[in-house]
Amino acid sequence: MRLLGPPGALQDFWAANHDAPWLLAHPYRSQLDLNRTIPIFIHGDDAESHRRRSFMVVSWGSLLVSGCSPFDSNMLVFAGDNAQCLHETYNVLNCWLCWSLTELLLGTFLDVDPFGSPIQRAGPGGRQVAGGWKAVLACHKGDEAYLQKAYNMVTTWNSESVCWRCGASKGANTELVYTTHGPNAPHRETLLDTAAFIEQVCRENPFVRLPGFHIDLLQNDWLHCVDLAIVPECAGSVPCCHRTCV
Numbered sequence: 001m002r003l004l005g006p007p008g009a010l011q012d013f014w015a016a017n018h019d020a021p022w023l024l025a026h027p028y029r030s031q032l033d034l035n036r037t038i039p040i041f042i043h044g045d046d047a048e049s050h051r052r053r054s055f056m057v058v059s060w061g062s063l064l065v066s067g068c069s070p071f072d073s074n075m076l077v078f079a080g081d082n083a084q085c086l087h088e089t090y091n092v093l094n095c096w097l098c099w100s101l102t103e104l105l106l107g108t109f110l111d112v113d114p115f116g117s118p119i120q121r122a123g124p125g126g127r128q129v130a131g132g133w134k135a136v137l138a139c140h141k142g143d144e145a146y147l148q149k150a151y152n153m154v155t156t157w158n159s160e161s162v163c164w165r166c167g168a169s170k171g172a173n174t175e176l177v178y179t180t181h182g183p184n185a186p187h188r189e190t191l192l193d194t195a196a197f198i199e200q201v202c203r204e205n206p207f208v209r210l211p212g213f214h215i216d217l218l219q220n221d222w223l224h225c226v227d228l229a230i231v232p233e234c235a236g237s238v239p240c241c242h243r244t245c246v
Contacts, residue, residue, distance in 0.1 A: 002072050003038050005064030013039055013064060022214035028105060032134060039063040039138035045221070046145035056080045056090060056146065063138055090149060091205070098206040104135035105211060137210065141219035152203035164201045166190045
C-alpha cells in the first residue's frame with residue numbers, strides 16, 4: 001500500500017494546509033514533525049449489495065496518493081453486514097479504529113486497549129510504530145448513512161433538521177429551508193463549530209474523543225453528492241432543455 005505519494009507530495013500538502021483551522025487547533029501540533037507525518041483519511045460507505053443487503057464498508061489511506069488503483073491506495077478496516085451488526089457492534093469497531101488512529105498520532109504503541117484494560121503485546125508499550133513516522137487524521141468522509149451511524153447523529157434526511165453542518169430545515173415556513181440555494185442563503189449563517197456539532201448533533205461516539213477532532217475533518221463523499229445526485233438530475237433535464245432552446 002502506498003503512503004507517501006510522488007516526491008514532494010508530503011511537503012506540498014502541509015504547505016497548503018499549514019493554516020487550516022483543524023491543524024492550528026490540534027492539541028498535538030507542536031509535537032508533530034510535518035516532514036515525517038502522513039495525512040490520512042477514513043472513508044465509509046453504507047453500501048447496497050445483492051438482493052438489497054447492505055454492508056458498512058470502512059477503509060483508510062493516505063491523502064498523498066492519487067492516480068493509482070484503490071488496491072494500491074486504500075486498505076480495508078472492516079466490512080459489516082447491516083442485517084447482522086447492531087449499533088453496538090459498529091461502536092466497538094469504531095473504538096478500536098480510533099484507538100489505532102491515536103497510536104499513529106503518537107507514533108508509539110499503547111499498553112492498554114480502547115477500554116482501559118492492559119493489552120498483551122510482543123514487546124513493551126511505548127515502542128515506535130514506524131521508526132519515528134506518524135500519521136494524523138486529516139479527512140473523515142463517507143455517504144450520509146455512514147456518517148450518521150459513525151457519529152450517532154440526531155439529524156437525518158427525514159428529520160426536521162436535515163443537515164449536520166448547519167441549521168438547514170425541511171420546514172416550509174422557515175427562512176432556513178434547505179431548498180433556498182445560493183451564496184446568500186440564510187442557513188449559511190448558521191454553520192456549526194466543533195463544540196456545537198458535538199453538543200447539538202451527536203450522541204456518544206468515539207470519533208469526537210479522538211485527539212484533534214475538528215468538524216472541518218468531516219466531508220460528504222463526492223460520488224454520492226455529485227455523481228449519484230446532481231448528475232442524474234441534470235442529465236435528465238438535458239433533452240428537455242435542448243428541445244426548448246433549439
